[in-house]
Amino acid sequence: MLFPSFHATDMSPACIGHYCGRPVLALNGTAEIYxxxxxxxxxxxANAAKICQTCTESPELYDWLYLGFMAMLPLILHWFFIEWYSGKKSSSALFQHATALFECSAATIITLLVSDPMGVLHIRSCRVEMLSDWYTMLYNPSPDYVTTLHCTQEAVYPLYTIVFIYYAFCLVLMMLLRPLLVKKIACGLGKSDRFKSIYAALYFFPILTLLQAVGGGLLYYAFPYIILVLSLVTLAVYMSASEIESFKDLLVRKKRLIVLFSHWLLHAYGIISISRVEKLERDLPLLALVPTPALFYLLTAKFTEPSRILSEGANGH
Known part of the structure; x- marks a missing residue:
């Protein structure tokens, strides 16, 4: 069988397009046939010589942190909606939280096992060089401005598609496990309220999928700052809604300490993602800033209490 081919010594006409390349069809002795x-x-x-090369590198720390962020999103949303719909009288929230954690953890392991190379908790990848690597469909060349040479591919393999695979496994495991659990233990809720956290997941999973499809490249570069901003805002909202104004208020309920430590972990995750821990002696001391937002809130909350501000304003008049 004959293939249209180009030898390593004859690369004319030149391969155009930033992401177009020539696949290696066969080896003829020491020469490759393209x-x-x-x-x-x-x-x-495609490498600099416009030859298709297999991705053999291991993901960098920043790549793993990005994948960890995308893996955390469903879990955090699961926990939020479980807490939102469980109610104060329900004793099933803890079991649902644990089930959601198991679902996401199992989905992570399965996704890594089915990824190339299969059967090991390791993946091979191509290095992310620039933002356009995430949007190769926008860079298909038109040599004569009439016909388009389609070279759309996953230049950031597998950082783009592995997230979709993970979300699919999360959804399948949730549909297999959660309804049975909720039906058995969510006796503190009405029949119409038992499955609301599952219904919420059926809404936010398509949203997360669309977010990854359209904004995956933007999230790759912006996720450390998104983590820091959202964790700061949600911590302030939670402490305000829970009327936490002193360290004593934190110790009243264990749940408040769990929420606080969870936000601290997110702060640390964001700081590590931004610094990438390139120099340990420079970047690790930054983790000492993790408790700062909570301490600042507790030290200044008494000065911003609305009732106190209103009373001082009335006394001033």
Whole structure:
């Protein structure tokens, strides 16, 4: 069978397009035989010589932190809606929280096992070089301004598609496990309220999928700052809604300490993601800033109490 081919010594005409490349079809002795210029197979990316090369690198720390962030989003939303719909009288929230954690953890392990190389908790990847690597469909060349050479591919393999696979496993495991659990232990809730946290997941999973499809590249570069901003805002809202104004108020209920430590973990995660821990002696001391927002809130809450402000204003008149 004959293939249209180009040898390593004859690379004319030049392969155009930033993400177009020539796949290696066969080896003829020591020379490689290349195919026509076009899209590289999945798991490969065009190098500087416009030859499709297999992605063999391991993800960097920042890549793992990004994947961890995308993996945390469903879990955090699960916990939020479980807490929102469980009610104060329900004793099932803890079991649902544990089930959601199990679902996401199992989905993470399964996703890593089915990814290339299969059967191990490790993945091979292509290095992310620039924002356009996430949106190769916008860079298909038109040599004669009439026909388009389609070279759309996953240049950031597998950081783009692995998130979709993970969300699919999360959804499947939730539909298999959660309804049975909720039906047995959510006796403190009405029949119409038992499955509301599951219904909420059926809404936010498509939203997360769309978010990854459209804004995956933007999230890759912005997620550390998103974590810091959201964790600060949600911590302030929670402490205000719970009327926490002193350290004593924190110790009244264990749940408040759990929420506080969870936010501290998110703060630390965001700081590590921003610094990338490139220099330990410079970046690790930044973790000492983790408790600062909570301490600042507790020290200044008594000065911003609305009743006190109103009373002082009335006395001033």
């Amino acid at each position: 195919g026509e210029c076009g899209v590289c197979p999945r798991g490969e990316r």
